[in-house]
Amino acid sequence: MKIFLDTANLDEIREAAALGVVDGITTNPSLLAKETGDPEAILVEICETVDGPISGEVVATEADGMIKEGRHLASLHENVVVKIPCITEGLKATKILSGEGKRVNMTLVFSPTQALLAAKSGARYVSPFLGRLDDIAAPGMDLVADIIQIFDHYDFDCEVLAASLRHPLHVVEAARMGADIATMPKSVFDKLLKHPLTDIGLKRFLDDWEKVKAQLAAKAV
Numbered sequence: 001m002k003i004f005l006d007t008a009n010l011d012e013i014r015e016a017a018a019l020g021v022v023d024g025i026t027t028n029p030s031l032l033a034k035e036t037g038d039p040e041a042i043l044v045e046i047c048e049t050v051d052g053p054i055s056g057e058v059v060a061t062e063a064d065g066m067i068k069e070g071r072h073l074a075s076l077h078e079n080v081v082v083k084i085p086c087i088t089e090g091l092k093a094t095k096i097l098s099g100e101g102k103r104v105n106m107t108l109v110f111s112p113t114q115a116l117l118a119a120k121s122g123a124r125y126v127s128p129f130l131g132r133l134d135d136i137a138a139p140g141m142d143l144v145a146d147i148i149q150i151f152d153h154y155d156f157d158c159e160v161l162a163a164s165l166r167h168p169l170h171v172v173e174a175a176r177m178g179a180d181i182a183t184m185p186k187s188v189f190d191k192l193l194k195h196p197l198t199d200i201g202l203k204r205f206l207d208d209w210e211k212v213k214a215q216l217a218a219k220a221v
Helices: 010-017 029-033 039-049 063-076 088-099 112-121 130-135 140-152 168-177 186-192 196-220
Strands: 002-006 024-026 054-057 080-085 104-109 125-128 159-162 181-184
Touching (some): 002 010, 010 039, 010 186, 024 181, 029 039, 039 063, 063 080, 080 088, 088 112, 104 112, 112 125, 112 140, 125 140, 130 168, 140 159, 168 181, 181 186
Parallel strands (some): 002 024, 024 054, 054 080, 080 104
């Protein structure tokens, strides 16, 4: 499973990218609005930092505007993926942009039928927002499972990008189900590597090694 970070913060991205396990980045207007500087310049710098798919989202809500913005975003860098909301106008824009060879990430997907139409329109990625479903007492992970099952029956060139992940268990469940990609905030990413037994074990090893060194030093006196 590929791991994406859901952030536009360059410090976070550089820190995580240094580990060599981040495959791409997802951004949205809200995330870019949190940062200081020109959003397009930030998007390009992200593309230069992580050599993988970098989602930049359109803000237009009509197909013509989405197509215009999508073409512009795609021209900024070869790594840019055009992120489009899963609405009627979004399907129209996705059909045109994908036909031109531009990769589209269809976002704000909350049902299997939305995902199916997104794939049929030519979207390269479909982003079910499972955490937001959990927030309203609907099982978000069931949506991911349904989409994967449906896609397995057909020859869609569309990857399932599990989004709105709130904790490491979401990542584990998405991986178990076979999601192609999981995107998450840096705070969730950091928790993936943490385990108290690892910390305890490492401390014990180092403490024991210090005892050996102290014994050797005492014998040398």
